[in-house]
Amino acid sequence: MCTGKCSRCIGVTLIPLAGACLAANLLLFFPDFKLKYVQENDMLTPEILYLGGIVGGGILIFFPGLHIHATGSGGCCANRCGMFLSLIFAVLGAAGSIYCLVLSTLGLINGPTCLDTSGNWSRPFYYNSELSELSKDSYLFQPDSWSLCVEPKNVVVFNVALFALQIAFSALEFILCTIQAINGFFGCLCGTCNKRRARPV
Numbered sequence: 001m002c003t004g005k006c007s008r009c010i011g012v013t014l015i016p017l018a019g020a021c022l023a024a025n026l027l028l029f030f031p032d033f034k035l036k037y038v039q040e041n042d043m044l045t046p047e048i049l050y051l052g053g054i055v056g057g058g059i060l061i062f063f064p065g066l067h068i069h070a071t072g073s074g075g076c077c078a079n080r081c082g083m084f085l086s087l088i089f090a091v092l093g094a095a096g097s098i099y100c101l102v103l104s105t106l107g108l109i110n111g112p113t114c115l116d117t118s119g120n121w122s123r124p125f126y127y128n129s130e131l132s133e134l135s136k137d138s139y140l141f142q143p144d145s146w147s148l149c150v151e152p153k154n155v156v157v158f159n160v161a162l163f164a165l166q167i168a169f170s171a172l173e174f175i176l177c178t179i180q181a182i183n184g185f186f187g188c189l190c191g192t193c194n195k196r197r198a199r200p201v
Contacts, residue, residue, distance in 0.1 A: 003187035007086055010180045011069025018061035021169045024162045025053025032152035045113045052103030057170045060096025064089035068180055083187025090180035097173035104166035111139055112159040114149035124148040
């Protein structure tokens with residue numbers, strides 16, 4: 001596959017992944033699909049407020065995805081200069097995906113902020129979490145402990161599902177951006193190998 005076609009495939013894949021990360025992060029602001037939790041910052045985990053999915057996996061992937069796709073298409077962008085710019089955008093996208101991946105992993109490991117059984121807003125799983133690894137003692141492997149969170153309803157399942165999706169999406173984004181960085185490097189050397197349209201006589 002030539003570098004131009006590879007760029008088009010990567011670009012068209014990055015755009016929906018960016019949208020999915022952005023949507024997942026937005027949903028995390030509304031546990032139990034209620035507005036009252038977003039009105040008070042101490043009711044949401046810091047990993048949500050740092051906007052990993054919106055900024056890192058969303059915006060910093062969406063615009064590079066558009067440029068990478070345009071670089072692989074015919075026209076003035078399908079040249080060595082365009083491929084060099086796509087390499088730069090791919091590195092920027094990779095940085096954004098790492099930001100999203102790290103925050104999502106921490107959010108998953110540390111657990112949600114919730115109203116616990118003692119009547120306080122806290123992160124009941126945070127102090128029992130292993131920040132360096134997911135051990136068998138983690139709340140993730142002990143569903144019976146999830147009842148420690150009383151409100152919002154089913155917040156543990158909500159957070160686990162959405163942070164896990166962000167991890168999956170941002171990991172794919174990182175892989176695709178890394179491939180595009182390599183592809184962009186070879187595109188700088190060899191061009192996009194797009195066939196030029198025959199000029200009418």
